[in-house]
Amino acid sequence: MIPVNREQLRTENRELRTDFMIQTLEWTERGVVFIDQTKLPTEETYVTCTTHEQVADVIRNMVVRGAPAIGVAAAMGIALGVKNSKAESSADLKKEFDQICETIRQTRPTAVNLFWAIRRMREKFEALQTGGQESTLSIPQIKQALIEEAQRMHAEDIAANRAMGRYGATLMPASGGVLTHCNAGALATAGYGTALGVIRAAVEQGKKIHVYADETRPFLQGSRLTAWELMKDGIPTTVISDNMAGAMMKQGKIGAIVVGADRIAANGDVANKIGTYTVAVLAKEHGIPFYVAAPISTVDLETPDGSRIPIEQRNAREVTHIAGKQMVPDGVGIENPAFDVTPAKYVAAIITERGVARAPYGESLRKLAGSADSSLCSE
Numbered sequence: 001m002i003p004v005n006r007e008q009l010r011t012e013n014r015e016l017r018t019d020f021m022i023q024t025l026e027w028t029e030r031g032v033v034f035i036d037q038t039k040l041p042t043e044e045t046y047v048t049c050t051t052h053e054q055v056a057d058v059i060r061n062m063v064v065r066g067a068p069a070i071g072v073a074a075a076m077g078i079a080l081g082v083k084n085s086k087a088e089s090s091a092d093l094k095k096e097f098d099q100i101c102e103t104i105r106q107t108r109p110t111a112v113n114l115f116w117a118i119r120r121m122r123e124k125f126e127a128l129q130t131g132g133q134e135s136t137l138s139i140p141q142i143k144q145a146l147i148e149e150a151q152r153m154h155a156e157d158i159a160a161n162r163a164m165g166r167y168g169a170t171l172m173p174a175s176g177g178v179l180t181h182c183n184a185g186a187l188a189t190a191g192y193g194t195a196l197g198v199i200r201a202a203v204e205q206g207k208k209i210h211v212y213a214d215e216t217r218p219f220l221q222g223s224r225l226t227a228w229e230l231m232k233d234g235i236p237t238t239v240i241s242d243n244m245a246g247a248m249m250k251q252g253k254i255g256a257i258v259v260g261a262d263r264i265a266a267n268g269d270v271a272n273k274i275g276t277y278t279v280a281v282l283a284k285e286h287g288i289p290f291y292v293a294a295p296i297s298t299v300d301l302e303t304p305d306g307s308r309i310p311i312e313q314r315n316a317r318e319v320t321h322i323a324g325k326q327m328v329p330d331g332v333g334i335e336n337p338a339f340d341v342t343p344a345k346y347v348a349a350i351i352t353e354r355g356v357a358r359a360p361y362g363e364s365l366r367k368l369a370g371s372a373d374s375s376l377c378s379e
């Protein structure tokens with residue numbers, strides 16, 4: 001992987017977007033460029049992946065993370081793998097395409113956006129190879145069309161987050177504390193964010209919001225990433241350790257909670273960063289609305305309920321060490337599930353780019369997933 005000088009890239013790549021401050025990932029002529037989220041907040045560095053195997057590695061190692069960003073990274077990884085292919089026949093390209101998708105698929109199991117993106121790229125590829133008028137395309141044309149599809153997914157994700165923000169902002173209090181867990185911001189998406197998109201939109205509407213960011217052990221996405229991006233925006237933010245959330249709620253400092261999601265089952269159960277469930281139960285006890293903001297690509301209607309969502313187990317070292325320093329005695333047992341499932345009964349609403357779903361989620365999510373616009377949604 002190649003480290004990137006951002007300013008140099010800015011002059012080399014005329015297509016670089018400049019309308020968003022944080023460039024989580026982007027397609028360039030040299031490869032897929034990622035901000036290295038493992039180095040934030042102390043170092044703002046970028047890496048360029050020139051192969052799809054490298055893209056798989058950056059997803060696995062959490063250089064890029066967050067369900068929507070993982071989805072777009074997967075699509076760009078597939079486009080990159082196909083672009084690098086030396087195949088001369090359609091059949092050989094198809095074989096390589098399958099291998100590329102498999103490499104990308106083996107990265108992280110919980111965020112359904114990964115599988116959604118692979119499916120969308122596969123459908124596009126199959127349409128290009130066999131379908132209708134596109135069947136006469138040459139291999140270079142197929143490569144170009146897949147690159148464009150991945151770029152389209154990048155742009156669509158930002159647009160979805162903006163729409164989500166508009167729907168969700170109305171649910172935020174006019175002023176006061178809003179708690180969030182993990183990072184569901186620009187860094188977890190192609191830009192703007194889901195949960196942080198809702199907060200950003202509320203602030204843009206003039207709401208005086210103070211964000212409480214759970215630090216989010218063990219990987220510290222809240223203290224490292226959420227705090228970093230909100231500070232860049234000038235949105236007032238306080239970081240708390242995860243075990244402080246209940247006390248903040250009891251003291252009346254939290255008016256609403258908004259988090260992202262890695263996968264939402266058909267019944268509205270929500271898989272999100274480990275610790276989200278605890279926050280949701282505490283919210284119920286204190287009568288605070290607990291909102292989930294996620295694009296429709298995170299809704300998995302094929303998974304009936306949360307018990308069927310695969311939960312990623314990550315390396316014990318994420319728990320045993322902080323910034324390289326060992327924090328537990330040798331040989332002690334360690335658990336490191338990266339996600340938990342919040343039952344739908346704790347969720348006040350699910351904010352999507354097509355509108356706001358309320359219980360019963362079995363019905364409302366199915367309607368939203370099947371609708372192309374917001375006509376079926378409540379606000």
Ligand code: MRU
Pocket residue numbers: 065066067068111181182183184185188189193194195221259260261262272273274338
């Ligand atoms: O392990 P991570 O950092 O990929 O987990 C991220 C989260 O849990 C986010 O809350 C979720 O993906 C939503 S991001 C918009």
